[in-house]
Amino acid sequence: MTIVIRTKDRAPLLRRALDDILAQTMSDWEAIVVNDGGRHAPVDELVTEREKQWEGRLDVIHVEGGTGSMEAAANLGAQRARGEFVVVHDDDDTWAPDFLTAMVDALDTDEGAVAAAARTEIVFERLEGDRTTEIGRAPFVPPGEMVTMYDLLQTNRIVPIALVVRRSVYDEIGWYDPALKAVGDWEFNLRLVRHGRVIFVGDEPLAFWHQRPHAKGPTSNSVFGESLDHMQFDRMVRDRALQEYIDRNGIGGLLYLSKHIEDTVRYYSIQQTVRRAGARLSSKLRIGRRR
Incomplete structure (x- = not known):
């Protein structure tokens, strides 16, 4: 299992993410931190503080100047993956302690599935200095608790923290599109579901998508802080697909x-x-x- 952590100048959130990974009941994993244009020292300090716990399972990639997109950062980590499975754990999200165990067990049981998506809960929070305060929760699951192209055509139903993909699948369908500064995970999911079955896992939430609706700057979520980018790149993905459809079928x-x-x-x-x-x-x- 390879865990890719994307981060940039959000030390309090990265600290929580690193501890979240160390708290997993499954220990057979490697982690790759992609510091995408952020300051080196805060990342290195957090990693060094937990050096004994890593037991050689963590690497850090410092990207001078940044990659230009979250998707390019994810690719940097995923392309170095040595594990059979890959999951993107963004620095502001968390898992239930048995997330990795449950997801790997599900994929080992269903060898025909290309990926597994976990039941997800949205956690609304406020970040003040180094302290986060939870202010509410809401379920975030695909309709019918299944992953379908029908639902993905409307909007993204699987966020990165909830998705474990077989490493071999990237070689078959390609990586995240680095040209997309937003909605790249949705575009990847559309290709993923066309390629094969994505199973739904969990009677209880296993993945937690943390959101800070009123945050500004580096601590904001892209879905709020970069809402215009989301709208524009959503249109770009749809328009590109329409062009391909028209080329094959006419207008x-x-x-x-x-x-x-x-x-x-x-x-x-x-x-x-x-x-x-x-x-x-x-x-x-x-x-x-x-x-």
Whole structure:
């Protein structure tokens, strides 16, 4: 098992992530920290403090100036992986202590699956100095608790902290797209599910996606701090796929569907407006008769 940790100038969060990995019940793993353009000293200090616990299982890659995207940083770590499985543990997320054990057991049992996705819970928190305070939780699972292309076409249903992939799969479908500064994990998941089955694991949450909705700067989540990038790169991925589809099948069917959907939405919108107006008129008439 290879664990890739992406980090940049978030020492309090990285400290928690490193301790989270060391707390796993499974010990047969290697970890690769990709310091993507951040200061060296805070990372090296945290690693050195836990040197005896690593037992030679951790390496650090300092990237001067940064890779340019989170996906390029993930690739740096994953391409060095020596384990049979790869998982990206971003510096602000956490696992249940038995995450690695449960995921590896599931993939060993189902050898035909290309990857495993864990039941996930969102943890809302606030970071003040070196201290994090939890302010709430919410479930984050695929509809029907299964991983399908149908759901992924709408939005990403699997975040990196919850996904364990067979190392051989990267050689078969390619790495994360380094040109995507956002939504790269979603684009990878679309290719992954086309390639094979992704099994869903866990009756209880095993992965915890930590979010800080109001944070600014380095401690923010990209889904909030870089929301415009998410929207633009989401469009880019969809447009690229549409272009490929049109090259193979022509544009006629899509032209029909886009107009059909527009007309259908407009029709039902008008119907609802008429019904609401009728209900209001009927209510006024009843009130008038009572008087």
